Amino acid sequence: MTGGDSTDPDRGSDGSDRDSADPNCDVGSDVAARNERLVDSLLAGEHRALARAITRIENREPGYRDLVSRLYRHAGTATVVGVTGSPGAGKSTLVDKLAAAYRDRGDTVGVIAVDPSSPYSGGAVLGDRIRMGSTVGDMDVFVRSMSTRGQLGGLSTATTDAITALDAFGKDVVVVETVGAGQSEVDVVRTADTVAVLVQPGSGDDVQMLKAGILEIGDVFVVNKADVDGVERTVAELREMIRRREVDGKRTGEKRTTEERTDGEQTGEERTDGKRTGEERTGEKRTDGERTGGGRSTDDGPWQPPIVETVATSGAGLEDLLDALDGHASYLRRTGAGDRKAIDRIAAEIRQLVRSDANELLAAEIDRRGGVEALARRVRDRETDPYTVADEVVDPLRECLASIREGSTDGSSESS
Amino acid sequence: MSADAEQGWRNRPIRCLIAKVGLDGHDRGAHVISRAFRDAGFEVVYSGLHRAPEEVVQAAVQEDVDVLGLSILSGAHNTLVPAVIEGLKSYDAFEDTLIIVGGIIPEEDRERLHEMGVDAVFGPGTPMEETIEFVRENVPRRER
Numbered sequence: 001m002t003g004g005d006s007t008d009p010d011r012g013s014d015g016s017d018r019d020s021a022d023p024n025c026d027v028g029s030d031v032a033a034r035n036e037r038l039v040d041s042l043l044a045g046e047h048r049a050l051a052r053a054i055t056r057i058e059n060r061e062p063g064y065r066d067l068v069s070r071l072y073r074h075a076g077t078a079t080v081v082g083v084t085g086s087p088g089a090g091k092s093t094l095v096d097k098l099a100a101a102y103r104d105r106g107d108t109v110g111v112i113a114v115d116p117s118s119p120y121s122g123g124a125v126l127g128d129r130i131r132m133g134s135t136v137g138d139m140d141v142f143v144r145s146m147s148t149r150g151q152l153g154g155l156s157t158a159t160t161d162a163i164t165a166l167d168a169f170g171k172d173v174v175v176v177e178t179v180g181a182g183q184s185e186v187d188v189v190r191t192a193d194t195v196a197v198l199v200q201p202g203s204g205d206d207v208q209m210l211k212a213g214i215l216e217i218g219d220v221f222v223v224n225k226a227d228v229d230g231v232e233r234t235v236a237e238l239r240e241m242i243r244r245r246e247v248d249g250k251r252t253g254e255k256r257t258t259e260e261r262t263d264g265e266q267t268g269e270e271r272t273d274g275k276r277t278g279e280e281r282t283g284e285k286r287t288d289g290e291r292t293g294g295g296r297s298t299d300d301g302p303w304q305p306p307i308v309e310t311v312a313t314s315g316a317g318l319e320d321l322l323d324a325l326d327g328h329a330s331y332l333r334r335t336g337a338g339d340r341k342a343i344d345r346i347a348a349e350i351r352q353l354v355r356s357d358a359n360e361l362l363a364a365e366i367d368r369r370g371g372v373e374a375l376a377r378r379v380r381d382r383e384t385d386p387y388t389v390a391d392e393v394v395d396p397l398r399e400c401l402a403s404i405r406e407g408s409t410d411g412s413s414e415s416s
Numbered sequence: 417m418s419a420d421a422e423q424g425w426r427n428r429p430i431r432c433l434i435a436k437v438g439l440d441g442h443d444r445g446a447h448v449i450s451r452a453f454r455d456a457g458f459e460v461v462y463s464g465l466h467r468a469p470e471e472v473v474q475a476a477v478q479e480d481v482d483v484l485g486l487s488i489l490s491g492a493h494n495t496l497v498p499a500v501i502e503g504l505k506s507y508d509a510f511e512d513t514l515i516i517v518g519g520i521i522p523e524e525d526r527e528r529l530h531e532m533g534v535d536a537v538f539g540p541g542t543p544m545e546e547t548i549e550f551v552r553e554n555v556p557r558r559e560r
Contacts, residue, residue: 048507051480059428122429123454129475130464136471142478147459149429 031063039070042169047139050169054144057161068161075167078110081325082189083177084214085198090224092131094198094312094321095177099141100134101318102173108140110166112159114178114188117147124148128177142166156187157352163191186217191345193338194328196220196321199238202230215245218305220324226309226317238307303331358397365393430555432483435463435472437500440490445518445540449485452544458483458551469496473503482514482555489519493529501533512556516547 041049056064099109113128126145135141166174178188189195197218306324310317332338434450450460461479476484504510518538526537
């Protein structure tokens with residue numbers, strides 16, 4: 001980057017921005033105008049504009065935050081489905097068939113396929129498109145491949161923003177597909193309203209793998225390749241594991257609700273804007289909940305994930321899968337769980353953004369003080385210690401916040 | 417993110433679509449070039465075999481690639497390439513996409529392909545580094 005330049009190491013790139021700490025204020029007017037044009041074209045239904053918007057988002061190009069803000073106003077209606085599972089479970093093939101099934105119902109579909117990038121070269125071969133055979137030539141299925149690009153935590157933000165773009169474009173359903181391994185990928189599917197976890201039969205290890213975090217996020221389990229041996233056993237194992245999860249869930253359930261409630265209050269402001277919270281959806285569609293639900297949620301108790309058997313290559317079981325996904329969607333609407341989920345998701349998003357913005361500010365401050373290496377040397381030479389250094393870096397921020405708090409007379413219920 | 421994000425945008429990976437177009441089942445070359453591009457740090461979307469020109473266009477537009485690499489060994493380049501280029505133009509995606517063609521292209525056809533808007537033709541035996549270097553140097557600067 002800017003190397004030794006200490007005062008403004010970030011964001012100086014598009015030349016026109018002021019020396020401002022607020023990332024939202026440094027959008028030059030030309031960038032804003034460009035974003036406005038792009039959003040106008042996107043809303044007018046231009047695929048090229050949608051593609052370019054996602055590129056800007058993915059690249060974190062200067063002004064992308066302004067772009068996402070503009071898109072956000074038009075988003076909030078799409079149903080987001082996450083599909084995850086071990087490599088080779090048949091995710092891409094299933095997503096392809098799922099997209100075709102949604103199209104048959106008249107829904108427009110966006111697909112985001114996330115593939116890992118090489119930790120060595122940073123490059124990636126994104127092969128999911130090979131399997132997207134059922135919907136080629138249909139521009140109402142918009143498939144976009146994304147690589148993980150080695151981002152830690154940033155991937156879920158980029159994916160969420162890409163979903164916002166597809167949502168604003170007017171896609172009825174957005175499917176996010178990713179290999180369910182590792183924290184960042186789990187975070188990605190978590191951005192979905194409904195998560196389908198794919199398992200292939202015949203390898204007990206697969207179900208074992210699910211124990212490590214994937215089991216908890218599955219709303220619907222899909223035993224794909226249900227035409228090979230070992231299906232019954234895999235289904236039985238899954239069922240057993242889901243039952244155990246429910247028992248565990250009951251034990252920890254109470255603690256979680258109180259904790260989440262606090263989050264909800266904090267994010268109350270955002271909720272009034274009705275963005276992506278699913279609040280409108282809760283209101284208007286609550287009535288149709290009764291007859292759907294897939295027969296899986298017992299009197300609005302906790303959701304019991306159904307297990308669906310499919311053969312993605314032939315399309316068998318796809319109806320059942322759609323029913324299960326719809327069932328979960330209507331469960332979310334009926335019980336308010338969808339609202340809860342949306343609040344949690346947005347809260348996590350806000351936290352992530354605040355954290356990375358604060359990080360950015362503090363990274364600049366560290367640079368101003370000669371860079372982290374110089375600080376480390378001072379600690380090594382026993383001139384100081386890491387805690388004192390951290391205090392010195394953060395103190396200006398702390399003092400600044402304190403003075404603002406005093407300035408605004410009564411800080412209402414702000415905790416210290 | 418912060419510094420990472422900033423760097424990510426500066427050194428963003430070059431995005432490529434490697435596409436097999438038409439009725440030609442020889443994809444070894446496409447695989448090798450995909451792999452080489454990946455190792456060069458590019459993000460490569462691979463189309464799979466037997467794609468129609470409109471499918472290739474759809475993928476190129478949706479994926480918003482910087483580079484479109486067409487692999488053609490069937491001899492049908494004189495019909496397939498113009499079809500793809502026309503498609504790209506209809507989506508306003510021709511100007512800022514670098515188009516390269518690989519495969520068996522007779523010497524006398526190359527000039528025609530260039531005139532249509534193909535940026536480079538790489539025949540059999542082209543060193544991988546040459547192709548990669550060409551892409552690095554010629555990826556269109558985007559500003560819109």
